[in-house]
Amino acid sequence: MRVLATTAYPEAPSLSYFLEYAQQDQLKIHTLVNDPELADIIIFVDPPNPDDDFFLTKLFDHPWLKHFWYKFIVYNERDEPFTILPGLYTSLLKSQWNPKRHRPCVYLQVPNQFVGKSFSYKKDLLGSFMGSSRTHPLRKKLLSLNFSELYLEDTTNYWFFGNTKNPQAHDNQTKSQKLKYAEIMARSKFVLCPRGKSPSSFRVYEALMSGAVPVIISDEWIQPDGPNWQEFCIFVPENNIENIENIVQSSESKYEQMVQLGKMAYNEWLSPNVRFHHMIESASLILKNPRWTEQIWQNLPCKVYAKRKIFYIAKTSLKLFKNMKNIKKI
Structure with missing residues (x-):
């Protein structure tokens, strides 16, 4: 597949790792492109900071999402993701998971650069x-x-x-x-x-x-x-x-x-040498499913589209609130 990786945000460190792994990829089945018209799939890399546009307003307003709704997905590694969009998620809850729209995914990078180095310690x-x-x-x-x-x-x-x-x-x-x-x-x-x-x-x-x-x-x-x-x-x-x-x-x-x-x-x-390949393979499973939700959005008048978006935001927020209440009961 021809892949265009981008972001709707000024800073998205994970995008750099994604592009780096694409260069390291040993299997060379999927390739990067820069033209959204040529791309088979467009991946929007979401910043991990939950304070950055939690309801994904910048993503919804991005012109590529509007014009190429049938081939976009997100990569999201937030701890408490807003799962309204189809994509690869590192931290999905089973209660949020829709296999036709969401695929569980590995983190692009671990935060501790010393993990996995050649330490000569015994397993004591x-x-x-x-x-x-x-x-x-x-x-x-x-x-x-x-x-x-x-x-x-x-x-x-x-x-x-x-x-x-x-x-x-x-x-x-x-x-x-x-x-x-x-x-x-x-x-x-x-x-x-x-x-x-x-x-x-x-x-x-x-x-x-x-x-x-x-x-x-x-x-x-x-x-x-x-x-x-x-x-x-x-x-x-x-x-x-x-x-x-x-x-x-x-x-x-x-x-x-x-x-x-x-x-x-x-x-x-x-491993980094195959991570890009398998992420795209997982993403392709999402593209095989009908994208009726996004198609409806694009054909609705702007005001109705906005109301529909607010409805989904409210619905997902309520689900998150219920999950938080359940956690407190544990």
Whole structure:
């Protein structure tokens, strides 16, 4: 397919990664173009910051979306995405998922540049989790438990993403904290991946990059297309985290087999050399489905179109509000 990748926003760092992976692509089946007329698919890369135009007004107003509604999709890696548009989403909830319009997708980039580097550490930890307790009650509960063989650390006070108000103030601290995070993961046979603000987690991919087995604790997580995730991941229901150590201990004998299957799956489906190809393959599944919603929008008078857009915004906002209420009840 001929692919045009763009954005409707002044800054979208993920677009740079997307274009970089397109250049690295080993399979060379899909190619980049610059002309929307020539493109078979137009991908709008959405910025990850949820404060940037949450209701996607800039996207709706983009002329390419209006003129080429039948071949556009979005790439969205927000923790709480606004799923009104068809596209690739890293953090879909099962309750939001429409397979004809949405495909689960891998993150374009993990935030810790030290993860997956050649650390010469022995795998002396059975399992670990380093993460913030404030992003979801499940994490708070997990970090409150006592286990003899699992390393747990609350990183709420860490500066993993730097200090946005004073970028230079905590550079050294941020680096040392990221190095510790990467070291603990490199020493771990199993990495716990509980859901946070979103059902997805960078840790799933970081664990595979670090030669560890992901232990996914997220009932709403949707597996990206391609790998047989059950072969190299452990899935634990959210209501069973008290038994997480016993579950991991019982799987230790299968660690070597699972980690090898994980490496094979990562190289075949998720690595930077094939990531662009498989993202476009997933996107093509969306294009095969009828785009009646977008077609209706384009043929309605402007005022009716605007009212319809507001209706969808209100409907999706209500769904998000209900999801937030459900989270608080957990």
